[in-house]
Amino acid sequence: MRPKCRPCITRPVTGLLTAAVLVATGGCSTASSPTPRSEPPGRAVQAAPRWTAAWGTSMxxxxxxxxxxxxxxxxxxxxxxxxxxxxxxxxxxxxxxxxxxxxxxxxxxxxxxxxxxxxxxxxxxxxxxxxxxxxxxxxxxxxxxxxxxxxxxxxxxxxxxxxxxxxxxxxxxxxxxxxxxxxxxxxxxxxxxxxxxxxxxxxxxxxxxxxxxxxVDVQVRSARSRDAVLVFGDSMIDGVGAGPGAEGRFSDKLAERLAGAGRPSGVVNAGIAGGRLLTDSPCSGERAAVRFERELEQRPGVRTALVHLGANDLAVAMPGDPCAADGPRPTLRQLTDGHRSLVKLAHSRGVRAVGMTVVPVRGAVFPFTDSAGDRLRRQLNDWIRDSGVYDAVLDADRVLEDPARPGRPSPSYVSEDGLHPNDTGYFAVASAVGLGLL
Missing domain, CATH: 2.60.120 (Jelly Rolls)
Known part of the structure; x- marks a missing residue:
């Protein structure tokens, strides 16, 4: 069994999901949002060689x-x-x-x-x-x-x-x-x-x-080469719950979908299990804004960033856990301000920001959060869906939730810890992304 680490949960992505799950937010029309890059008309033009991110991990x-x-x-x-x-x-x-x-x-x-x-x-x-x-x-x-x-x-x-x-x-x-x-x-x-x-x-x-x-960066020359996607967040991004050696993480499945659709793109996984939106962690690195700025600086060709964070900020500390958070639980305003800062960083570099809703957490087999924490999770998800701050929203919460048990993940999509997705769950979230908007 993989470690029972505090998960970094995802937020909904507007404009990237299909059908009822994906919704484009008002953020796409704001002045600070990047303008999508279009393909040149007519036949492809030979482009100068350039570097693009093809693999990565957060240190x-x-x-x-x-x-x-x-x-x-x-x-x-x-x-x-x-x-x-x-x-x-x-x-x-x-x-x-x-x-x-x-x-x-x-x-x-x-x-x-x-x-x-x-x-x-x-x-x-x-x-x-x-x-x-x-x-x-x-x-x-x-x-x-x-x-x-x-x-x-x-x-x-x-x-x-x-x-x-x-x-x-x-x-x-x-x-x-x-x-x-x-x-x-x-x-x-x-x-x-x-x-x-x-x-x-x-x-x-x-x-x-x-x-x-x-x-690992690769050199590409085709003018039709797609820009890279940065997938940023916590253990849900890191792939806790995916099977070993199976390339079953959300980022892996997204890369396979893009390649299978004839649109191969760099997809970089910048998830850290236990990572937090607002505070540093002794085991999981710096707070999100510090990490995000560094990732954007070091990954060439990134045009879109998918962000999944906030669950670990709502976690209940287990006795003796050296990675436990200190201090009071954040307010909804502090959580939303943290997300606003990430969107601002992305837009300052011309990067499209896609928010992912925090996945269901009530099915965990170990204490993760209490009823007040889950209520904040649902309020944060509503803000991600409806505020228009993100350019798009991927609603991972609705993809993974069991319709018969609100707030809990579907048993078909969850790993043995009752919290993180399994390979099928990660595939379901990746399948919900509308590739045309990446």
Missing amino acids: QRAVPDAPDEEPNWSEEGFDDQTVRQVVRVSTGGSALRFRLSNAYGSKPLKIAGAVVARSDGGAKTKPGSTRPLTFGGSRATTIPAGRDAVSEPVPLTVVNLEKLAVSLRFAGPTGPATFHRFTTATSYRADGDQLAAVGSGAYTASVRSWYYLSA
Whole structure:
């Protein structure tokens, strides 16, 4: 069972959903809202190459195993080891570049080498596909504490939804690692230098977290290439409840729909389980506005952002939970002001903001919120639907709610914790998005 973390729930998206679920808000006509970019008439024009986000994850500081209820390597870090991480790009391109993050490191991060290869399942790679990553012409690099490094372009053509294996070599001790806690993918660790290994034999340890790798961008040249979508929020965005290795998160299903419709686009998952709208968390990072501004700055080509946040701000702290929120529960006005600030940040960068309603929470098998918290959730959802602040609303609450039990998720759509969607639930929410408005 995945960790019983406080979920970050979604809000309704106006203009992106189909039929009764999707409603366009008045925000689309405001002066601060971005003007949708249209395709040029006539035949496609050859465009200059440009970078667009194709995969990403939000970075977090190291945390102990206990909050996760499963092991992670973040506190111990790495020493004379190679870490191989498998990611799936949402859209293809003619070249790649990679962002490595030491945002929460306590000292400079020394990377002795890094490579990318086509994944062949598990920790295996396809023979002949390995390419080195270079930084300033060197295969080794040192990233100062609190900083990131972006690789030089890697000449490897990839297709939509292709899986890549990115391997990082650490010759000496790294200290606590900047990482991402919850994933549905598996990362692998080997002793010594195993960058060139094609087989999986040396990779004897594995976890479901990502380390230091925060972004993969692809180079595209077609004038018809779509702009990227940033999916931002809490555990509902992060994919808690989705099956391991099945690419079953909301962002995964949305990327598949776009590719299947002949409109492949970058879809970047910037969810952090336990993330909050208004306050920082010792386990789940900074408050939403701080994180959102950084994500918008670092993800090239993002034109639309889907936002799902607020549930964790309404959560009831469980005794002994090191990730529990401090202070009084926020008011509805504080929650709506928090959402307004996110929309303002998006519009300041010409990005369309889509709000997602907070999903039903009353079915959780562990204490999550009380009746007052659920009442605030429903009031917040009404505001997201009706205020017109968001350019569009995706009503995840109505997609997932059990019609026979208001406030509770449908048993067909919920995972074993009674709170987060399962693969079917995430697919249902992704299916509700009207692709024509992305």
